Amino acid sequence: MGCRESGEDYYKIVNIHIYKNLDELKDLLNKYIYHKDHIIIIVGYMKIIYRGRASSEADYARRLLMIKPDGTLLIHEARGRDPVNWQPPGSICSFGIENQELKLRCQRQQYNEEVIVYFKDLFHIGVAILDVSNFFEVKGVERDIVDQIISTGLPIDRNAKLVGKEISTPHGKIDLVYINNERNIMYIIEVKNEKAGVAAVDQLRRYVEYMKQHSRGRNIIGVLIANGISDEAIKLILTYDFIFLNIRNLRIIKRERKLDTYLKDSSVNSLSS
The missing domain is CATH 3.40.1350.10 (Trna Endonuclease; Chain: A, domain 1)
Structure with missing residues (x-):
């Protein structure tokens, strides 16, 4: 699982097939989280665990995951507009390794809620720099x-x-x-x-x-x-x-x-x- 980057400055593709090195990949993704100016996009075979007011678990499936610079976490499946799981802005996200799998943990510390994602396989990882529009206002x-x-x-x-x-x-x-x-x-x-x-x-x-x-x-x-x-x-x-x-x-x-x-x-x- 490699972590070499390619692409333009505004969108980079992480090559996940060159090296089998989860530590390097984990460190690279955490670097983009800490910089707070990149959106991380992952398509993979992942398992989702939620712990908070209640608890839930979604078994391994192919899903799309996004982490935004403000801490927002969104996890989507093939259908529907709404994410199957999410965390709001202000969440603290970090990547780690557990049982030979890449692991993502996103926490809302004030409300004792967390989403944990385990990645059994990775198909695509991209990091993007997007704009923030300041001219939108509620109309109509x-x-x-x-x-x-x-x-x-x-x-x-x-x-x-x-x-x-x-x-x-x-x-x-x-x-x-x-x-x-x-x-x-x-x-x-x-x-x-x-x-x-x-x-x-x-x-x-x-x-x-x-x-x-x-x-x-x-x-x-x-x-x-x-x-x-x-x-x-x-x-x-x-x-x-x-x-x-x-x-x-x-x-x-x-x-x-x-x-x-x-x-x-x-x-x-x-x-x-």
Whole structure:
């Protein structure tokens, strides 16, 4: 397994067939992580282990893995837009060797979460320098929906009062926060101007968990507002006891609804189209 580099400065291919030297490869990949200006792209036969609030394991399979300069980890399979596993910006990633296999460990120390990846075989390794655009801003539907909610009130609780907009957290900015003091409820609102997938629900979950640590005993309810939702994402909505609102018709999947009811109800199924 060699680690000679070839290619232009903005994209280099690591030759993994020249030498069988995992130590050299490990050191090379860690060098790119520590430089904090390269994206590492690996296609290989890998096993994924997650440890944190729960635990899970995905056996060896051919997958694509990316590590971004800000610590983001994304692992993809052949289908679907959303990664099968991921860690957010700020994660600490490092390569090592265990049982004659290359090993990647990405940790979120503050929340005691980690993803461990074992590579039984490697097909491609590349390192790229990409640009960061500073001219993008939220326009159109997403901003319009946020403004509409602010002007007309939260559709699911007209007595709730807006207490915050674009609230900064370690996981990103919460779009809107509403509180109903009489019911002791805090609503965490995440707005997407596209069809929501697993990543959107997981992002909302991270916001809710963060706010629970700072809410002084309030009942925290996550609300996802999006232009449709995938079947995988709606399963998580129901699992986490969140609320989903469809931008197109503001139809609500009630928190008390069960998954089998959702799957049998064609009118609700249309939300994911």
